Amino acid sequence: MSGRLATSYGQDMALLNTPAKRWWTLVLVVAAVALPFVLEDDLLVVLATAFVAAIGAIGLNIVTGYAGQVSLGHAFFLAIGAYTAAALSGDPDSTRLIGFGITSLPVWLLAAGLVAGLAGLIVAPLAARLRGLYLAVVTLGLVFIGEHVFKHWRDLTGGVGVGRPAAVPELFGLEFAVDGAMFTKAQKLYLLMFVLLVIFGVLARNLVRSRIGRALAAVRDRDLAAEVIGVDVTRYKMIAFAVSSFYAGVAGALLYVMIGFVEPGSFNLALSVQYIAMILVGGVATISGSVLGALFITLLPRLTRELPAVLPFVSSSSTAGGITVFQVEAILYGLLIIGFLIFEPRGLFGIWIRIRTYWKAWPFSH
């Protein structure tokens, strides 16, 4: 009796617990795997970058969306991941840069996550004492300290304007960042990043539906009540920070694989704000929302680049007069954040839920 019940609870708690969810997931996966054979390479690169950004956004959503700790320090942890990976897989014979020649992707990816996660754990006790604006300011401080260190630690970062090559993605002898006989570089990277996003996405979904995820939500909603029912609030804030930083480290390592190059000036406040925009636009405290938001924010520049052709007062460079596409992008980020906060606080995910409720479980509604 209890055995049967337990199995049915197990099914009830499964990630894909309805036929509709299973069907739509299948459709999405098939579509995502088919895309590299349909789309142009440059679009594939943008999509692959968006998949990586999604891993980073999931990380930020765990600390900010689930645990309610507003962090502006995400860029700092992205940087730690990027440099850990780049240094590990870097050329060991280089006289200019630190390098260990470990190009195996699982090794440097895990290391990038762990080093960033450890950095998160080190600042977490401080962060766990603060909340709201104070926490935002302290984490912002991390970004400034990081920027300074990265700009001056030339052995690691190559220095401003020079930079260093990103990590080399190699898996069991297969090189991803070069064109091959069967697949182009873009196709290979797209598929690699898609698989990684699925892995890290499922892991994150597992975490947030577990007792850990519930405890994080409890800490966010009412920390006093959480403590009184037995949740060690400080411990869970630290867990949130460490996991979030781990995800940022992984994303940081992969992000620069897409670009091929790490520039120390790129880990600034604007990068952190971009990730905040992703989770606000996508949906706070949802994993699918993080993915939607990352896709949206990463694809947005592709759309704005088309603007000069359509709108005469938008130009593609500052010398041509008028308003530039970059300014349009900055304004759009701002408008999107404000718009979603006011009109749809649950983000794109909230809109999706409404559409889904409207269509019920189509095509399984009968």
Added chain:
Amino acid sequence: MTATQTRPEETAPAPPPVLSFDDVLLEFSGVTALNGVSFTVEPGELFAVIGPNGAGKTSIFNVLSGVYRPQRGSVRFGDHELIGRKPHAIARLGIARTFQNIELFSNLTVLDNLMLGRHHHHPYGVLAAFAWLGKARRNECANRLAVERIVDFLELAPWRRMPVGLLPYGVQKRVELGRALAAEPKLLLLDEPVAGMNLEETEDMARFILDIRDELGLPIVMVEHDMGLVMDLADRILVVDFGRPIRTGPPREVAADPDVVRAYLGEQHRIVDRS
């Protein structure tokens, strides 16, 4: 009164009290919230704390659950001294409570709120949570089974999957009781369980409280302004006023005490036995 309950004066030799609250002083910059409050709670007893507004009743609970740290006194629960322990550690020892103003996680569903009540039962770590299959899934199922029993017991089934913020006040009060019960506590603290409820909701809640004491044999400390309820349910009553204990004893004796009547009349209250 039911025959199953254990009266302290009937059992000999008396088992040690579940809780002894001893000579507690609690001050907030100038305000004395508790001054020399002492009482014990015996196994299986329903112990009520009454007193006018601001008398210090909630403060007693906050000292018990580690939210406030008193300047003097001792609180012993079984073999453990509670003063100086963090709230989450006290919860783990087996004390669960409800709050005067509902403190539920309003974005979460009824099920999730109850599951949170069981946070320290069948625990597992972060890595097991990431993997899910195996230990995490097994332990979640075990906790879910226990939670579903409480859903049945408190008749919460219609609202299981709804965010508690959307539920009527009376149901939220019941969910909060459920969250406390889910912890399988050794001592239950109820802070005004029927405040703001209509007659029907009050009767339902009274029935649940009686069931909890009689079927689970769980000792309960209850703060309540509804004198009818207190007189009907309590084995013993502690009356506090301005942070001082005025009288402790069985309902009938307490109601007849002139000091108690005075404390209440001063606050425009009147002790009326509804039965």
